[in-house]
Amino acid sequence: MPISNISLQKIESNLLTQKKINLAILRLDKIHEHVSGNKLFKLHYYVEECLQSNHKTVLTFGGAYSNHLVATAFLCNKKNIKSIGIVRGEEPAQLSHTLQKCKALGMILQFISREQYKKISNDEEYLLLKKMYGNCSIVPEGGYGYLGAKGASLIMDILKSKNPSHVCTCVGTATTLAGLCMNKVASEKIIAIPVIKNMKDIFTRIEALTQLNVEKDLIVFNDYHFGGYAKHNAELITFMNKFYVDCNVPTDIVYTAKMMYGIMDKIANNYFEKGSKIVCIHTGGLQGNYSLPDGTLVF
């Protein structure tokens, strides 16, 4: 894994001093400017598996703004593997910057209707895809699968010897979260902050991915989705700008800003005991901020 640029950044603020909380951010965003750090971890074993194959081709799925698609295109490009991206929806006249990046990295893009896209979720459909596009390793959308969780579990290796009391991540498919749960030690609690509204199946997802029952060790903060996936308001933008100025950490509008807002809010409201050592995983995703009008953010 490309863990060379990752740092664990200690956050200083009056609130943290006053509440006697130790907070650090694991900067997976520093691995690459455009590619979400957690996606590279999730893809690690899928790509390893593909490298053992004869076809040396990865096929995966995503929408026009999918961080997972760019990460797949990037990693396959680096490993000399062919990549095919099945994109949800009709081909637009103007490709999103995400899809432009994918293309520039050599990914072959195939647009399919939303109805067709929805249907692809089982092995039968996967077989059909292999007939259409040739033999390939199929990576489920968002890397959601055992190999994805196993890859994400490597993130916890970086934190060994740091002895956090809590490790926190934002949640989309819950694959990254499942990986953290797989590789935690008994003294650690894992905190999940969903960026999707009414996400009720987190524990089911983790069990499906890892066979683990994590009810005792996992805390879910369900109130920081800001209305749903990619939804945001002026309060979140103000928070992002202030957090950057105060702590020198850029966050993204879809994932990491909601996580940091949630954690800071819980700290302010005395959720954590004095002396807690919290590590938040900065999963990356900063390219998502391109969707905001110029000048919205100070970074």
Ligand SMILES: *Cc1c(COP(=O)(O)O)cnc(C)c1O
């Ligand atoms: C995809 C993504 C997530 C969500 O990860 P899951 O494993 O799907 O829960 C979180 N943060 C960023 C920046 C992402 O790109």
